[in-house]
Amino acid sequence: MTEDERWMQHALAEARSAYNEDEVPVGAVVIRDGRIIGRGHNRIEGLQDPTAHAEILAIGAAASAVKSWRLEGASIYVTVEPCSMCAGALVLSRMKRLVFGARDPKTGACGSVLNIVQNARLNHRVEVTEGVLADEASRLLQAFFRQLRRGELKEGQGPEPSS
Helix, strand or coil: HHHHHHHHHHHHHHHHHHHHHCCCCCCCEEEEECCCEEEEEEHHCCCCCCCCCCCHHHHHHHHHHHHHCCCCCEEEEECCCCCCHHHHHHHCCCCCEEEEECCCCCCCCCCCEEEECCCCCCCCCCCCEEEECHHHHHHHHHHHHHHHHHHCCCCCCCCCCCC
């Protein structure tokens, strides 16, 4: 197992926590100096907060842990490609590196739809490694949405079904 796979396993554990809470299963961990300094999983439904994405929660926890909004030298491991909000937060927090699993062809902002984290017009760019344990992350998402379509999630939880 590579170092990236080892840390991504922690992000996948966070994604499974989201799944168990009937949230879209995305998980994230922030690593600096060989240890986890922040972790998070989607809590949008539970908190009724559109900004409660795994990455935002992990970045906030990391900033609190190191008592600085500047997360220079840190890496974030996320099970799914970050959206534009989360990609912006990675740039603003000065994250050194992003490692993600599955691409998001609809809202991914780190190479799929947009590439905010490597936009030369911004004052900071983030190194990107993609595809780490992507199959596992994809299977978790597919299982969640299959369960959602079957109506097996708790009432009021999970995203609205697409038409």
